[in-house]
Amino acid sequence: MPLSSHNYRLDLGRVLDTDVPLGPLESVPLVCFTASSKNGKLHGEKNCGSLRSSRSVEAVTLGLGEAVERLCGTCSWQMPSDAPLVVFTRSVRNVLWAASYTGVDTSPDVDFTPSDEADAAAALAQGDYPPEDEHDQAESDRYEHARFVRERHYGHWRHLHSSMLESNSAVVAHPWLAAWAKPIQDALATVIESERRAFAALLRPDALLDSAAVPQLEAPSDLVSKEGFTGLGAQAALALGRAWSGWADAAGRSWLALEGDRSSASLVLHEAFGRRRKGRDEAYAALDELVRSWCAEARSVVATCKAAPRRLVAVSVPPTSFDSYHGRTRDPLSQWEAGVIAMYQVAANWPAGTVALLVPQLIAERLASGTDIAMSVTSLDTEETGLPLDTLLVQLGDPTDR
Numbered sequence: 001m002p003l004s005s006h007n008y009r010l011d012l013g014r015v016l017d018t019d020v021p022l023g024p025l026e027s028v029p030l031v032c033f034t035a036s037s038k039n040g041k042l043h044g045e046k047n048c049g050s051l052r053s054s055r056s057v058e059a060v061t062l063g064l065g066e067a068v069e070r071l072c073g074t075c076s077w078q079m080p081s082d083a084p085l086v087v088f089t090r091s092v093r094n095v096l097w098a099a100s101y102t103g104v105d106t107s108p109d110v111d112f113t114p115s116d117e118a119d120a121a122a123a124l125a126q127g128d129y130p131p132e133d134e135h136d137q138a139e140s141d142r143y144e145h146a147r148f149v150r151e152r153h154y155g156h157w158r159h160l161h162s163s164m165l166e167s168n169s170a171v172v173a174h175p176w177l178a179a180w181a182k183p184i185q186d187a188l189a190t191v192i193e194s195e196r197r198a199f200a201a202l203l204r205p206d207a208l209l210d211s212a213a214v215p216q217l218e219a220p221s222d223l224v225s226k227e228g229f230t231g232l233g234a235q236a237a238l239a240l241g242r243a244w245s246g247w248a249d250a251a252g253r254s255w256l257a258l259e260g261d262r263s264s265a266s267l268v269l270h271e272a273f274g275r276r277r278k279g280r281d282e283a284y285a286a287l288d289e290l291v292r293s294w295c296a297e298a299r300s301v302v303a304t305c306k307a308a309p310r311r312l313v314a315v316s317v318p319p320t321s322f323d324s325y326h327g328r329t330r331d332p333l334s335q336w337e338a339g340v341i342a343m344y345q346v347a348a349n350w351p352a353g354t355v356a357l358l359v360p361q362l363i364a365e366r367l368a369s370g371t372d373i374a375m376s377v378t379s380l381d382t383e384e385t386g387l388p389l390d391t392l393l394v395q396l397g398d399p400t401d402r
Helices: 023-027 064-070 084-099 114-124 137-173 175-200 205-216 230-252 263-273 280-305 335-344 361-369 389-397
Strands: 029-034 058-063 311-316 321-323 328-330 345-349 354-359 376-379
Touching (some): 023 064, 137 175, 205 280, 230 263, 311 361
16 A cells, blocks of 8 residues: 555665765755754654754754765655655665675575586486486485576576666666666676576576477367277367367476476366276376377477577566565566576676577567567667667667667
């Protein structure tokens, strides 16, 4: 619930200091309380604890630029929630939050040892789970930890970029902050790049390419004629159609190998059988065979496109958002989109949220289709424009240059 215009309390002394450029707000009048109008601290509240021992307290009005170096760091100033100073300090906070991720210490979210990183990459290069003929608990734990490492890098990378976008929105709204914010944004871009590389090292490019082919597959029309599904009776056509749709949707949006997404189809079969046992095992075996055939179809599409030259495209990467109802972060990017950005990036303007990708033809076609894609995609041609790639990304990130 937004605060009313009469009860917003602004802790100026914790946000502003002499390093923060105030721009046109430097002359904004600020009513303060002080025990010494010349050298003492300036307070937003007459009853601030620091003033209790003072014999006399007087109210003074100073320009913000004159007052900023003397602001009390523990009390606050009341003002309307839409006051320019309130909006400005929110922007400054966004930049300072970005700065908090640029320290020398590794974030606890991704504080893994080099051996952890190397082992996770070695495991996931083979697949997300141990081979089916291996039932060793230690291997299962190893793969589980590898997936955990990947999820942490993915989540931290996306969180860092969302913070960068917030800081850039602050600069766009208050351009005089640009020079002050630039070193912070440059440092954050370095951390974002580090996380992107760490995340990309835990992905399989062949899996991303296979997933790109799935939307090109035609829905099978002869599913009911397949042997092994008699146990479904009259439900067979509907259940198998849903199994195909579930598999195709999951496989097309995932960074997993195609075989890793069979659970979506299996769940449909599980719901269709309910408590019935007759014919269940035969149906699951037949479904496994179907999924293998779908995977083979997708890979045949990939094979026909392998000789095509790669294409250069730019994507506008959206931020994450917090879903307060479910209490978790929501990412508009699918796993597949995030994986493609991390794997095929060749240049980036992270403050503007624009990234250049050099992708295989099949992935370029999938991105250009716009179907189920959560980011805008633009073809890039540096030869046609005569502009370097970094300049094109800047222009794509600035609406005034479009």
